[in-house]
Amino acid sequence: MQTPTFTFLNHASWLLRTDGALLLVDPWLEGTVHNNACRLLDDVTRDAHVIDELNASSLPVFIWCSSSRPEHLSHSFVQRFRTEFRGIATFLCREGDWRLADALRRHRLPIATCPVGAPRALAPGLHLTAHASDEGESYCLIACGQHTLLHLGERALVSGAACRRAAAQLRAAQVRIDLLLTSFAAHATPGEAAAERGIGRMACQIDVFRPRLVVPVASFAHFSRIDNTWRNHGRPTPLDVLDAPALAPLRGIVRFMRPGAQFDLATATPAALCAQHTEALAYWMARWREQPAPLARPAQATxxxxxxxxxxxxxxxxxxxxxxxxxxxxxxxxxxxxxxxxxxxxxxxxxxxxxxxxxxxxxxxxxxxxxxxxxxxxxxxxxxxxxxxxxxxxxxxxxxxxxxxxxxxxxxxxxxxxxxxxxxxxxxxxxxxxxxxxxxxxxxxxx
The missing domain is CATH 3.30.1050 (Nonspecific Lipid-transfer Protein; Chain A)
Incomplete structure (x- = not known):
């Protein structure tokens, strides 16, 4: 039996492989979103490569989407997936997220809604539990054998009170988080105050949930048009995150990953991932410095x-x-x-x-x-x-x-x-x- 492996793909997207299934999360791997307003910091990943990997596995594929926003379900991925994927796939969404369910149905994709708080079996030893935060955002808890992953993305559980309520529910169920996937992004608000909020949110989540390991996700895109690139100023870099006072006692369990990096869940510890983390820091800082030319704004209207x-x-x-x-x-x-x-x-x-x-x-x-x-x-x-x-x-x-x-x-x-x-x-x-x-x-x- 193979050890479950985690692969970071890009931005909020990652892949979990087990003996019985593949779980793909929030696929945005290339192209721009929001009317060309945002693009990935690193455009090395391709929809075709990931779909080829899914086809080659010959395993059932499950795709969890946190929301209908294109940074969690890109149009280019959906179009290519419909034409090139040859296996059995199911798109998962939280019960009650009618916008996402409606978007998936419009694309004629096979969907399954996950009741809030009820584990859904995907394969032997692989269960996903959907949750809704106070802000109406979806997040999921994944039980993979003896390992537990909590995927928050960039918008779920943004307040300390919401984190404490969620943590209390997990403690009542005797769940310990092994891997926390969360964001330090500051959304559309520029400036130092917004950066502090993003890092502060991440620090609060780590402090409340006390995971064994943290991998930042949903933080590797930027504003790309000439009329919004000013919002990139003041956004925190990976080094800013690690140097932030709020994360001083917690930075030892934070490990950055570059696109394509993977590890076995059974052996994943902060010490074991130190080399990958160091390489990823250099990689992402280079991407932060290499800002491409901004895209044009939409044509002038009368x-x-x-x-x-x-x-x-x-x-x-x-x-x-x-x-x-x-x-x-x-x-x-x-x-x-x-x-x-x-x-x-x-x-x-x-x-x-x-x-x-x-x-x-x-x-x-x-x-x-x-x-x-x-x-x-x-x-x-x-x-x-x-x-x-x-x-x-x-x-x-x-x-x-x-x-x-x-x-x-x-x-x-x-x-x-x-x-x-x-x-x-x-x-x-x-x-x-x-x-x-x-x-x-x-x-x-x-x-």
Whole structure:
């Protein structure tokens, strides 16, 4: 019987091989995501190579996806997998993650939903338990023989309270974490404070879960477009992570891996992986220094194109939500969004009641972005989430980002497929969310 082996592939993606199955996690191995806004720090990996390895194994393949975001399930991988994979495969998602399940079904991929907190047997000696964090993100616990892996990625269990609750559940089940896979990424927010938050989150998770070994994942991509590369400044490097005071007593169990590096779970200790760790540090620091030329931003849009796109978007959400966005704007729960377009030297206002209207060139704005990004934001069904994840915008005032999120709340809850199936439930979700926001806004000055 072979010892289970762990192979780090790239960013958040890794492969676990046992005698009975292969488990592939969060496949993003090449290309850009979020409308060309993000790309991998190292482009050495290829979808074709991993799929060839899956085909050559002749074992059942399971693919766990933490979310429907393309950095966890890239479009290029899905397309190539559908045409080139020749074996038996099952895509796994957490029960209740309807966005991911819907995305997998649209691609006609075989899926299995994993009930939260209930182990799902994948093969003899291999079980996966899906969990949902307080933020609605998915993470998984993997039992592989005598070894236990906890894959958090970059968004699950970001607070100390959430970590302590999850750790208490694991202790109650007498589970000890052997390998923790987590991130030090600072998401789309630049600067030293964001870097400290990313490293602090990682330090908190290590301190609470007390794993025997930590391998950083989901931290090896960067912003790639000319209108968002400024967000790369201040992002922590692997050496910054190891030198951070918050990780001083814990850095001895942190081991970086370069793409393609692998180890046996039975013999994996911080001491045994020291040589691979040293090589990986040099490798990743070289990637951090070799920043390629930024990609071009989307083609400039005209004011007429933006008006047409917003009219179509406004009509769509109005029909699906039975006019609720306009009503909420009339009640001042939603407010018009002022959007600066630097490449057009214009400022516009978006309103569910009055449509798109141009303002004076020097008018105050909530958010700024290039016109091509604004056009994508309005045309794409998931435009808001893609734009925010890609960081292709800038808040122009303190409340700019909350205004931005609030205005596009209808788009975020009104996915096209689900809107046709359950319009009243989605409308109710939108109304509940806005009423909760209104109550918090009223309660804050009273307290």
């Amino acid at each position: 004011l007429a194109e933006l008006k047409e796109a917003f009219a179509s978007y406004r009509d769509r959400v109005g029909v699906h939500l039975y006019g609720l966005p306009s009503l909420l704007e009339w009640l001042c729960i939603l407010r018009p969004l002022h959007l600066a377009l630097p490449d057009l030297h214009r400022t516009i206002v978006l309103s569910y009641r009055h449509g798109l209207r141009p303002l004076a060139r020097d008018a105050c704005a909530d958010i700024a972005m290039c016109s091509g990004t604004a056009l994508y934001l309005l045309r794409d069904g998931d435009g808001f989430n893609t734009t925010v994840a890609g960081g292709c915008f800038q808040s122009m005032r303190a409340q700019g980002m909350p205004m931005f999120r609030r205005f596009f709340l209808p788009q975020r809850v009104c996915q096209r497929v689900l809107a046709r199936q359950r319009p009243w439930s989605i409308g109710a979700a939108l109304l509940r969310a806005t009423l909760v926001w209104a109550w918090r806004a009223i309660r804050t000055p009273l307290s």
